[in-house]
Amino acid sequence: MTTPPAGSLLPPAYEPASVEGRIYEMWERAGHFQPREAADRDPYCIIMPPPNVTGELHLGHGLEDAITDALVRWHRMQGDPTLWLPGEDHAGIATQNVIERELAKEGLTRQDLGREKFVERTWMWVRKYRSRIADQHRKLGASADWSRSVFTLDPQIVKAVRATFVSLYKKGLIYRGLRIINWCPRCETALSDLEVDYEEEAAKLYFIRYPIVGEGGMPLPDYVTVATTRPETMVADTGVAVNPSDDRYEEKIGRMLMLPIMGREIPVVGDEAVKPEFGTGAVKVTPGHDPNDWEIGQRHDLPVIIAMDLQARMNDEAGPYTGMTSEDARAAILRDLEDEGFLDHIEDYTHSVGHCSRCNTVIQPLPSEQWWLDTRKEYEPGHSLSGDAAAAVRDGRIGIVPQRFEKVFLHWMDNIRDWCISRQIWWGHQIPVWYCENKHTVVAVADPASCPECQGALRQDEDVLDTWFSSGLAPHADLGWPDDTDSLRYWYPTADIQMGYDIMFFWCARMVMFGLYNMRERGPEGSMPFRKVLFHGLIRDANGEKMTKSKGNVVDPLTVASTYGADAFRFAILTGATLGADQKFSDERLAAARNFANKLWNSARFVLGKVGPREIKRPHPADRESYALEDRWIMSRLEQLELEVDSSMNAYQLGEAARSIEEFLRNEFCDWYIEMTKVRLTAGDERPLAVLLHVLDHGLRMLHPFMPFVTEELWQAVRERIDGDMASQLIVAWFPKSAANWKDAQAEAAMEHVIEVNRTVRNIRTEKKLEAGARPVVFLRAASYRAALEETLAATAFTSRVDASVVAAEDELPLAEYGFGRVADTEVAVALPEVDVAVERTRLEKELAEAAAHAERLGKQLGNAQFRAKAPASVISGMEATMGEARVRAEGLKERLARMV
RNA sequence: GGGCGAUUAGCUCAGUUGGUUAGAGCGUCUCGUUUACACCGAGAAGGCCGGGGGUUCGAGCCCCUCAUCGCCCACCA
Numbered sequence: 001m002t003t004p005p006a007g008s009l010l011p012p013a014y015e016p017a018s019v020e021g022r023i024y025e026m027w028e029r030a031g032h033f034q035p036r037e038a039a040d041r042d043p044y045c046i047i048m049p050p051p052n053v054t055g056e057l058h059l060g061h062g063l064e065d066a067i068t069d070a071l072v073r074w075h076r077m078q079g080d081p082t083l084w085l086p087g088e089d090h091a092g093i094a095t096q097n098v099i100e101r102e103l104a105k106e107g108l109t110r111q112d113l114g115r116e117k118f119v120e121r122t123w124m125w126v127r128k129y130r131s132r133i134a135d136q137h138r139k140l141g142a143s144a145d146w147s148r149s150v151f152t153l154d155p156q157i158v159k160a161v162r163a164t165f166v167s168l169y170k171k172g173l174i175y176r177g178l179r180i181i182n183w184c185p186r187c188e189t190a191l192s193d194l195e196v197d198y199e200e201e202a203a204k205l206y207f208i209r210y211p212i213v214g215e216g217g218m219p220l221p222d223y224v225t226v227a228t229t230r231p232e233t234m235v236a237d238t239g240v241a242v243n244p245s246d247d248r249y250e251e252k253i254g255r256m257l258m259l260p261i262m263g264r265e266i267p268v269v270g271d272e273a274v275k276p277e278f279g280t281g282a283v284k285v286t287p288g289h290d291p292n293d294w295e296i297g298q299r300h301d302l303p304v305i306i307a308m309d310l311q312a313r314m315n316d317e318a319g320p321y322t323g324m325t326s327e328d329a330r331a332a333i334l335r336d337l338e339d340e341g342f343l344d345h346i347e348d349y350t351h352s353v354g355h356c357s358r359c360n361t362v363i364q365p366l367p368s369e370q371w372w373l374d375t376r377k378e379y380e381p382g383h384s385l386s387g388d389a390a391a392a393v394r395d396g397r398i399g400i401v402p403q404r405f406e407k408v409f410l411h412w413m414d415n416i417r418d419w420c421i422s423r424q425i426w427w428g429h430q431i432p433v434w435y436c437e438n439k440h441t442v443v444a445v446a447d448p449a450s451c452p453e454c455q456g457a458l459r460q461d462e463d464v465l466d467t468w469f470s471s472g473l474a475p476h477a478d479l480g481w482p483d484d485t486d487s488l489r490y491w492y493p494t495a496d497i498q499m500g501y502d503i504m505f506f507w508c509a510r511m512v513m514f515g516l517y518n519m520r521e522r523g524p525e526g527s528m529p530f531r532k533v534l535f536h537g538l539i540r541d542a543n544g545e546k547m548t549k550s551k552g553n554v555v556d557p558l559t560v561a562s563t564y565g566a567d568a569f570r571f572a573i574l575t576g577a578t579l580g581a582d583q584k585f586s587d588e589r590l591a592a593a594r595n596f597a598n599k600l601w602n603s604a605r606f607v608l609g610k611v612g613p614r615e616i617k618r619p620h621p622a623d624r625e626s627y628a629l630e631d632r633w634i635m636s637r638l639e640q641l642e643l644e645v646d647s648s649m650n651a652y653q654l655g656e657a658a659r660s661i662e663e664f665l666r667n668e669f670c671d672w673y674i675e676m677t678k679v680r681l682t683a684g685d686e687r688p689l690a691v692l693l694h695v696l697d698h699g700l701r702m703l704h705p706f707m708p709f710v711t712e713e714l715w716q717a718v719r720e721r722i723d724g725d726m727a728s729q730l731i732v733a734w735f736p737k738s739a740a741n742w743k744d745a746q747a748e749a750a751m752e753h754v755i756e757v758n759r760t761v762r763n764i765r766t767e768k769k770l771e772a773g774a775r776p777v778v779f780l781r782a783a784s785y786r787a788a789l790e791e792t793l794a795a796t797a798f799t800s801r802v803d804a805s806v807v808a809a810e811d812e813l814p815l816a817e818y819g820f821g822r823v824a825d826t827e828v829a830v831a832l833p834e835v836d837v838a839v840e841r842t843r844l845e846k847e848l849a850e851a852a853a854h855a856e857r858l859g860k861q862l863g864n865a866q867f868r869a870k871a872p873a874s875v876i877s878g879m880e881a882t883m884g885e886a887r888v889r890a891e892g893l894k895e896r897l898a899r900m901v
Numbered sequence: 902g903g904g905c906g907a908u909u910a911g912c913u914c915a916g917u918u919g920g921u922u923a924g925a926g927c928g929u930c931u932c933g934u935u936u937a938c939a940c941c942g943a944g945a946a947g948g949c950c951g952g953g954g955g956u957u958c959g960a961g962c963c964c965c966u967c968a969u970c971g972c973c974c975a976c977c978a
Contacts, residue, residue, distance in 0.1 A: 010937095012937080012938070013938080013940065014938095014940085180976095198975095205978085226978080227978060228978060229977095229978070230978085241978090273976085274978085275977095275978085278977080278978065279978065282978095283978045284978075285978095286978095290976085290978075291976050292976050292978070293978080294976095295976075349977090350977090351977055351978090352977070365976095404905070404906080405905090407904075407905075408904080408905070408973070408974080411903095411904075411973095411974070412973095412974075415974085415975085501972095501973090502973095504973095538972095542913090544971090575914085575915085575925095575926090576913080576914075577913095577914070577915095578914090578915075580906090581906080581907080581914095582906095582907095582971090582972085583913090583914085584913065584914090586912090586913065586927090588912080588913070588926080588927050588928085589913070589914090589926075589927080591926095591927080591940075592925095592926050592927060592940095593926090594940060595926095595938095595940045595941090596926090596940090597940085598938065598940045598941095599937090599938065599940080599941085601937085601938080601940095602937040602938035602940090602941085603937060603938080604937080605937050605938075606937035606938080607937080608937095609937070610937095647917080648917085651917060653917070655914095655915075656915070656916085656917080659915065659925070659926095662925085662926090663924090663925065666925095667925090670937085670938090671942085671943095674937075675935095675942095678935090678936080682936085759943095759944085762943060762944060763943095763944060763945080765932090765943085765944080766931070766932065766943070766944040766945070767944080767945085769931090769932085772932065772933050772935095772943095773933095773935095798935080799935085799943095800943090801935065801943095850922090854921095854922065857921095857922090858921070858922095861921090861958075861959070864958050864959085865958080866957090866958035866959090867958035867959070868958085869958080870957090870958060870959090871920065871958070871959075872920075874920090875920050875921070875959095876920095876921095878920090878921055879920085879921045880921095881921085882921050882922085883921085886922090
């Protein structure tokens with residue numbers, strides 16, 4: 001590492017590219033990302049939502065890094081033992097799809113390779129991408145403990161997954177069952193309900209006549225008309241259902257219908273699930289291809305016919321349509337129905353169609369034998385996975401930020417259904433179940449050598465588990481469970497966790513259920529996976545559109561970071577919206593954040609340049625009286641900021657904290673304090689140096705969680721200039737916490753006044769179009785703030801470029817050739833080359849009206865007995881003071897107008 | 902069919918228990934090379950806080966209602 005340059009040698013603009021890599025390496029080499037465990041402080045642990053291992057980091061990950069790193073750095077700086085535990089997710093279907101696409105480029109399928117070779121090949125990818133993802137996090141400044149990075153297929157996690165499976169199986173919560181499932185014909189696997197995205201689509205509702213069969217199997221001229229959106233499934237119809245209370249069909253129940261084309265007889269059944277008002281009130285029942293029909297079929301013992309194969313092609317149950325795709329079959333069937341006069345009519349219809357969330361293929365509901373997790377079943381009296389999870393949130397053991405998501409979480413948890421956990425893919429945790437030739441089933445954590453019952457050879461279940469089954473174990477599994485490790489004992493329950501609200505059910509819900517269950521020996525408090533979960537919003541493009549590869553509007557966070565700097569990126573994305581709300585991502589915000597970083601850089605350049613190569617003691621509150629008004633003001637304001645930042649951070653209002661620091665540094669420190677010190681420094685008064693350095697130091701400390709690189713780079717120079725105990729690096733320096741030693745309401749009020757007076761002077765300068773280089777004579781006729789104005793007179797003269805003097809309240813101000821203004825009870829007169837009396841009068845009159853109205857408004861409220869009785873004293877006294885000032889101001893304006901003639 | 906969110910300056914957004922004249926950044930206009938910064942500075946313009954009603958001494962904030970936009974959930978043949 002090169003030695004940081006002295007202040008005066010800093011380049012005039014902040015260059016992130018020349019700083020970030022070096023600084024990150026410095027932190028990492030010093031081992032600051034690895035926690036220092038300490039007994040006397042509560043540990044702070046946060047688990048990173050593991051990105052998909054084959055993916056690139058996107059803006060959402062960038063936001064997550066910004067949020068998490070801010071929290072982590074803040075805690076670390078407060079001396080908490082802090083662990084940010086990173087990882088990557090094997091992302092079963094997503095990764096398998098990527099590898100299959102790669103194979104396709106070589107003209108291969110996964111079947112060509114076979115399972116073993118395919119998995120091997122996928123591992124090669126994983127090894128390549130894992131380090132790449134970690135590097136991307138590093139570029140953004142993430143201070144995660146890479147030495148502990150966890151991959152969801154690590155042996156440790158395999159053990160945890162199997163232990164969980166075995167335990168839940170033994171409790172009877174995991175079972176194998178035949179149900180209608182969501183089948184993706186492209187991925188060729190079952191999906192959970194969550195992995196199906198529904199989209200509204202314009203479609204048709206087809207009305208088809210099913211003739212009634214008379215005695216002896218002869219079709220009658222009468223028929224029942226059914227309505228369907230999927231006519232191709234009629235080849236698998238095994239009944240028609242009507243509502244038993246529907247008068248129209250009362251006598252049809254029990255009769256047989258002739259299934260057109262197929263020529264099969266199917267019964268009419270009465271079922272409450274049928275809504276008489278929909279369509280014709282009669283529904284064709286296809287238990288093999290529709291979840292509702294499956295239920296109806298079960299209730300009426302209807303046979304199940306499956307007429308499609310696993311690629312959604314019609315199979316030999318489909319008679320003449322065998323081999324067709326479902327689309328072709330639909331067209332053919334409609335044509336045939338039409339020809340034979342069975343098609344009654346067609347209506348336009350809009351309904352939602354399920355699509356695979358991974359490949360967008362239309363989902364086919366199919367009956368299939370799958371592994372399920374029953375989250376509602378009690379595994380011991382009074383305890384179920386979902387019941388315990390809901391209770392933890394309901395009674396506040398797990399807090400949700402923002403709180404409104406609590407309702408969403410609970411609603412889902414209270415209405416949860418069995419989770420289909422098996423997938424027919426190769427990449428993932430293979431289900432730890434083995435079968436022998438004698439139909440014995442072995443469920444075990446360790447691979448069994450042979451069947452324990454008959455010593456027969458075993459064959460493992462081919463399926464793998466839903467990826468979220470393993471990520472759902474993250475908090476305890478990443479820390480070593482099922483082993484009783486030191487890490488698990490020390491860091492569990494973790495403190496906070498953060499994720500997009502879009503994965504609340506996928507991830508958060510599962511972690512809560514699994515954590516509470518697997519760690520249940522620790523009791524209700526000790527078993528929680530985390531105490532607070534933060535849900536952030538989604539990043540959209542500048543037009544508010546969702547970023548997707550197909551739209552081509554995806555923004556790469558690393559490109560942004562290299563253009564504007566990682567700090568600017570983090571600052572912009574963190575202050576762009578409130579937690580939980582979506583945000584639009586725009587270049588303007590980035591540029592503003594970059595400019596702020598540069599502003600900070602230059603303010604430090606100024607301070608360091610003035611301090612030069614020496615060490616200075618911090619200002620001491622005991623010497624407060626020896627400091628100038630602006631010194632006491634900025635110190636008081638700094639403390640106030642520290643209080644605000646502390647409370648914002650504690651309330652997880654990260655953006656608010658960052659914004660308030662920026663506002664302070666920009667608008668108070670740079671715009672006023674630094675400018676005001678210039679006169680004194682030029683005059684050889686060095687007292688402001690300690691204050692400049694101290695405020696800069698605290699500002700950098702507070703800003704560090706948000707802009708780690710530029711603050712660390714600057715602080716490396718600052719720490720050399722401060723006489724006292726200083727950490728070697730800002731990343732582990734203490735975070736400012738106000739002790740209220742410099743609180744000074746009077747100084748704040750006085751400085752506010754001085755600032756307003758300066759603004760008034762400058763305003764007059766501009767309004768009267770005084771030449772930029774002119775130094776007009778200015779009189780400040782002061783009353784209450786005379787001392788303050790006198791003390792800051794030189795600064796006023798310098799920063800507002802005037803020749804100023806303070807005169808007493810009883811002194812007369814000159815009447816002509818001056819522009820006038822008023823701030824509270826201070827009157828401002830700026831000498832002008834010429835004055836337009838009429839214009840001046842109009843302006844004064846307007847101002848008078850405003851002041852009078854303000855005073856009257858306040859007077860009215862203060863005169864209200866109810867208000868006086870109920871409002872807090874501080875509000876009343878504040879209002880009285882303000883009203884007094886407004887009155888004095890109005891009086892002065894009146895007087896001036898009277899004398900203007 | 903339920904539920905949630907948003908609506909504040911031209912734009913993007915803050916505004917945490919209701920309290921004195923509602924803020925920031927960007928943009929716009931005017932001026933400016935004052936010894937940190939033109940990735941800058943000074944000044945200005947710009948808001949009946951979506952509409953209506955209510956509670957209160959007092960509402961951007963609480964309640965009701967309407968409107969527009971967006972999202973989530975739900976077995977919408």
